[in-house]
Amino acid sequence: MKNVLITGAAGFLGSHLCDRFIKEGFHVIGMDNYITGDPKNLVHLKENPNFDFIEHDVTEFIKIEGGLDYILHFASPASPIDYLKIPIQTLKVGSLGTHNLLGLAKAKKARILIASTSEVYGDPLVHPQTEEYYGNVNTIGPRGVYDEAKRFQESITMAYHRFHGLETRIVRIFNTYGPRMRLNDGRVIPAFMGQALRGEDLTVFGDGSQTRSFCYVDDQVEGIYRLLLSDYSEPVNIGNPHEISIKDFAEEIIKLTGTDQKVIYKELPVDDPLQRQPDISLAKKLLNWSPKIDREEGMKLTFNYFKTLSAEELLKSEHKNFENHIRN
Template identity: 80%
Template sequence: MNRKRVLITGAAGFLGSHLCDKFIAEDYHVLAMDNLITGDLKNIEHLFQLEQFEFYHHDVTKFVHVAGDLDYILHFASPASPIDYLKIPIQTLKVGSLGTHNLLGLAKEKNARILIASTSEVYGDPLVHPQTEEYYGNVNTIGPRGVYDEAKRFQESITMAYHRFHGLETRIVRIFNTYGPRMRLNDGRVIPAFIGQALRGEDLTIFGDGSQTRSFCFVSDQIEGIYKLLLSDYVEPVNIGNPYEITIKDFAEEIIKLTGTSQKVIYQDLPKDDPMQRQPDISRAKEVLGWEPLVNRQEGMKITYNYFKSLSPKELTKKAHKDFSKHIRK
């Protein structure tokens, strides 16, 4: 059987692993690639025995070779949480620049369509609310978060350059806050941080006064939006996220109610350049893709909480590791 072949980078990460599941379910041959700097093979171990799934342990900032034809590439390799990209800033910049360049070159060689995972962070600390794709952003290029924000902005620029100059089939998704099973408790993002603290009986930590807002999209909705964008004819960036906005303070209260715990909320200084508002305008996604989120936050948070609650005490404090070496192709 001649299945279409898709390369997914960052495949052992949160979104990457769910994308692997989606394309397997849609009967593609999936080539998964990850250097495991932040990804975890536990996220894709259930796919190792499938004949239409291959895993390659490789860093995309180095030359990327894939044998045979490729129909699609989805570039999701990048640290995505503040803890990660502040700890490994150079690698973050390299995967957004060198890694993207290598994969665009591979797409050109294979005549494959490539979708680039960008982020709402290209808008920085926005002066426009909600954020539309036409907004250019308010980013501090030399601040600590600039290593992630500017890597993603460069990603978009070089992707459009390949589209315009080489006629390459490209797509750009701007991903807003996404949550669900397989997030890492220790990655510093709001939802796993709050749930982790609740499960460990710790007070919930809010940075700033809690008036800053976020909009949380459940992972199944995010994956469906990405899939629809890949298969569409639209080349400009598209926001994929849930437009329902909530303050961090109110969200902390929701977590306490969900977990049935009685912790206090404590406050610490807001990190430099942390955005005060984050809400996607999804008019373009509705019009072009016929997409909008279906899972409300209450439903999605129950699923996410039950996932985290099922983790062992060891996993609540540290990532578990397992030997999957026999499945890895170098």
């Protein structure tokens, strides 16, 4: 049985990865410090003999007993409400945390996959975005703490690959959604669904003409799994290329939820990307991967999950109190 360490294991995507690797016959070690992760995302694995959990901050020295075959680094705030509230922690997990995990991979002779993001492209001047595009990022803007953390993460990963011969993989994740997303985390899908379920009008920033491309979590996990087991070391886009404007998407949510709310408009945040669509030609060629779940099906599954949440959870404006985690 191969051993895999998954950081950010209590997060939305990390918890789904834990499920997938256990299903594939791996022994999974989950790691999270719960700064944005949620323990309930892993409660179903508590008694699983093929799952162990370590509560730990990856920016601190990491010690794992025994052998490791694979590491998946998914520890990072990933939503605007998080990385704007805890900017220094976001930078530290992308830099110090990544450095620690690359060192661990080197010591254990493990293959490591780094979770990067479409945000490395910034507000793109090329559309759709290919892996060869270097991006258009404001390094000192409020979103720079996340964008630059991820760009540095890619750089140091490739440095370890070239200098130490480390087996590395880099996935550039485009907007992903599904069950276990947090309501009100600043991302468009949980924000819209939370507003609809609470009977509030849906808030669109800007004029709503900006676009996004949404990938269902099962498709995303499949792409990540195939990339980890591939022989390709450079970044690969994994996302759904079906693009939609935010305004049209808000109307879709109103129709899906059967509510009669209207759409209201507010000022567009600084450096918010106007277009976001992955070119997945490389993933198709290398991994024989493309998304299978269309947005209509995926959104129904996601909405059914949000409908199971309690009234208290729906009314929360944030997942938890961050103050205990903010140090320097």
